[in-house]
Amino acid sequence: MAAEGTAKGRAGRAGSYGIIALFTIFSAFPFYWMLITTFKSTPDLLKRGNNPFLLNEPPTLEHLKVLFHDTLFGQWIWNTLFVGVLVVAITLLLAVPAGYALARVMGRTGEHLGIGIFLTYLVPPTLLFIPMSRIIGDLGLQDSLWSLVLVYPSFTIPFSTWLLMGFFKAIPKDLEEAAMIDGLSRFGAFVKVVIPISVAGILTTVIFTLTLVMQEFVYAITFITAVRNMTVSVGVPTFLVHGDVYFWGSLMAGCFISSVPVALLYNFFVDRFVTGFTMGAVKG
Amino acid sequence: MATPERGASSQAPAKSLGGLLDRPEWLGPLMIGPAVLFIVLVVGIPFLLALYYSVSDISMGDRTMRFVGLKNFIAVAGTSNFQTSIVNTFVFAIVSQILVIVFGTALALALLREFRGKWFIRFLLLLPWVAPISLGTIGWLWIFDSTYSVLNWALEALGLITPQGWYMWLGIPYLAMGSVIAVHVWRILPLATVILLAGLSSIPQDIHDAALVDGAGYWRHLTQITVPLIRPIMLVAGLFGLVFAFTDMIVIFVLTRGGPYDTTQVLSTLAFFTGIQGGDIAEGAAIALFLFPMLLAVAIGFLRVARRAEVV
Numbered sequence: 001m002a003a004e005g006t007a008k009g010r011a012g013r014a015g016s017y018g019i020i021a022l023f024t025i026f027s028a029f030p031f032y033w034m035l036i037t038t039f040k041s042t043p044d045l046l047k048r049g050n051n052p053f054l055l056n057e058p059p060t061l062e063h064l065k066v067l068f069h070d071t072l073f074g075q076w077i078w079n080t081l082f083v084g085v086l087v088v089a090i091t092l093l094l095a096v097p098a099g100y101a102l103a104r105v106m107g108r109t110g111e112h113l114g115i116g117i118f119l120t121y122l123v124p125p126t127l128l129f130i131p132m133s134r135i136i137g138d139l140g141l142q143d144s145l146w147s148l149v150l151v152y153p154s155f156t157i158p159f160s161t162w163l164l165m166g167f168f169k170a171i172p173k174d175l176e177e178a179a180m181i182d183g184l185s186r187f188g189a190f191v192k193v194v195i196p197i198s199v200a201g202i203l204t205t206v207i208f209t210l211t212l213v214m215q216e217f218v219y220a221i222t223f224i225t226a227v228r229n230m231t232v233s234v235g236v237p238t239f240l241v242h243g244d245v246y247f248w249g250s251l252m253a254g255c256f257i258s259s260v261p262v263a264l265l266y267n268f269f270v271d272r273f274v275t276g277f278t279m280g281a282v283k284g
Numbered sequence: 285m286a287t288p289e290r291g292a293s294s295q296a297p298a299k300s301l302g303g304l305l306d307r308p309e310w311l312g313p314l315m316i317g318p319a320v321l322f323i324v325l326v327v328g329i330p331f332l333l334a335l336y337y338s339v340s341d342i343s344m345g346d347r348t349m350r351f352v353g354l355k356n357f358i359a360v361a362g363t364s365n366f367q368t369s370i371v372n373t374f375v376f377a378i379v380s381q382i383l384v385i386v387f388g389t390a391l392a393l394a395l396l397r398e399f400r401g402k403w404f405i406r407f408l409l410l411l412p413w414v415a416p417i418s419l420g421t422i423g424w425l426w427i428f429d430s431t432y433s434v435l436n437w438a439l440e441a442l443g444l445i446t447p448q449g450w451y452m453w454l455g456i457p458y459l460a461m462g463s464v465i466a467v468h469v470w471r472i473l474p475l476a477t478v479i480l481l482a483g484l485s486s487i488p489q490d491i492h493d494a495a496l497v498d499g500a501g502y503w504r505h506l507t508q509i510t511v512p513l514i515r516p517i518m519l520v521a522g523l524f525g526l527v528f529a530f531t532d533m534i535v536i537f538v539l540t541r542g543g544p545y546d547t548t549q550v551l552s553t554l555a556f557f558t559g560i561q562g563g564d565i566a567e568g569a570a571i572a573l574f575l576f577p578m579l580l581a582v583a584i585g586f587l588r589v590a591r592r593a594e595v596v
Binding site: 093105120122 | 390527586
């Protein structure tokens with residue numbers, strides 16, 4: 001804002017960097033904490049005199065060994081991926097056509113319906129989990145991963161439909177019109193022209209659906225009580241925290257391993273996500 | 285179908301699916317129908333059931349559901365842990381949301397500058413939002429640990445507390461509330477920041493230049509130009525944040541389970557403990573429904589923002 005080089009500009013810059021540094025530490029510290037705890041030997045962890053920010057004894061792989069050999073961590077990751085892939089498939093199958101219909105086919109009605117669909121995303125699991133657990137029980141899906149496959153699209157579809165609607169609106173209309181003049185129907189143009197050029201938008205939707213699935217906790221803890229069938233977000237905090245004995249090393253290793261890779265992936269797509277999310281409030 | 289074509293002639297008789305797909309009045313509903321149907325089945329019906337449960341006498345063992353009117357609501361509203369929870373819900377949601385908007389705006393303004401390594405800084409700032417929240421919160425559980433808290437260690441190293449004066453972060457009423465609010469802010473701040481940053485970046489540079497030429501100072505510029513221009517997007521960020529804060533139970537569930545002595549119990553955790561773990565489905569549903577008016581208010585706010593954006 002103020003010109004660089006002046007005293008005021010320098011003060012402004014220092015202030016900005018100070019704010020950024022402060023919040024970066026606040027945001028990242030717990031993850032640093034997970035990482036260093038992962039490699040600390042147990043005596044080091046439990047000695048109050050040791051500087052906790054550093055490794056006071058040689059690093060150990062003990063906690064990782066425990067995590068992968070003595071817990072079902074690997075199984076939980078597999079379960080999460082299983083649910084994730086199926087939910088992504090269901091979400092794309094329903095949300096891609098819906099997003100396109102809202103953006104292009106239905107005009108004014110589409111806009112209102114779009115907002116209506118988005119509002120269902122605001123209905124939280126905490127309002128629905130009680131009847132949902134009854135329904136899941138009646139369907140015989142209690143303790144089954146299929147219960148999550150069935151229920152998760154209830155928030156991924158509204159969200160993805162809204163996101164995809166934004167992407168489809170940004171595609172120039174001429175492209176479809178040209179294809180339709182060449183003899184394709186509108187649906188044909190959608191399948192053969194619009195979908196191929198929307199790969200980036202669809203990929204973004206895939207990433208966000210996956211992160212939503214990884215994040216979900218409330219339904220998973222309500223429906224699944226068998227340790228074998230847990231997802232990562234429930235298995236790690238409930239099974240590894242048992243009674244008074246906390247396996248902090250393995251616990252932190254599990255947290256770190258299941259959060260940072262997803263975060264890296266997500267980082268590449270966050271700008272598109274913001275564009276979709278804020279559509280209507282920011283133009284362009 | 286043998287419905288006559290309206291207006292323009294169509295070469296193919298519209299009896300096949302392909303024919304239907306050519307007509308927008310059919311194509312639209314066909315494309316959106318499955319998604320809408322799914323949402324009605326998986327969101328709409330459970331929601332209606334939640335409404336019905338709350339006025340019935342359903343419970344875990346008993347399959348009959350008799351209509352009992354507002355009995356559950358009255359029973360729930362009279363309990364002291366419900367009353368504490370409703371106050372806590374507001375304190376938790378409003379305090380955390382104010383902090384998120386203030387910090388998020390400050391951080392977004394700072395991030396408008398270009399600097400080297402911005403990509404990496406942004407990655408670090410986003411971590412709390414992207415990482416599965418139950419796992420991030422476990423990280424905090426270890427940070428707040430009553431015996432080995434790194435916060436206490438640091439405070440002692442700085443000479444602010446004695447070895448005997450270590451805080452039980454999650455064990456003392458006001459500290460526990462402060463801790464869960466801090467973790468919630470930690471988790472929502474990245475989302476608010478990226479949304480606000482998008483808003484700030486969309487302000488045309490001319491407007492800033494014009495203000496500079498007119499000699500507006502930093503604070504005047506901020507309060508009279510920048511903030512009014514990003515107000516709609518601030519509202520969006522704030523509304524989302526409020527929804528999360530009102531309805532989310534993960535942070536509190538993992539850190540305190542509503543304790544100590546219900547001082548961090550909110551409606552969502554109380555509904556879980558009553559309806560799922562306690563097996564009193566009817567009362568649990570009634571508690572959860574108290575969230576609904578708040579969500580309705582947020583939805584109306586959201587619609588107003590959307591409408592304004594359409595008009596402009």
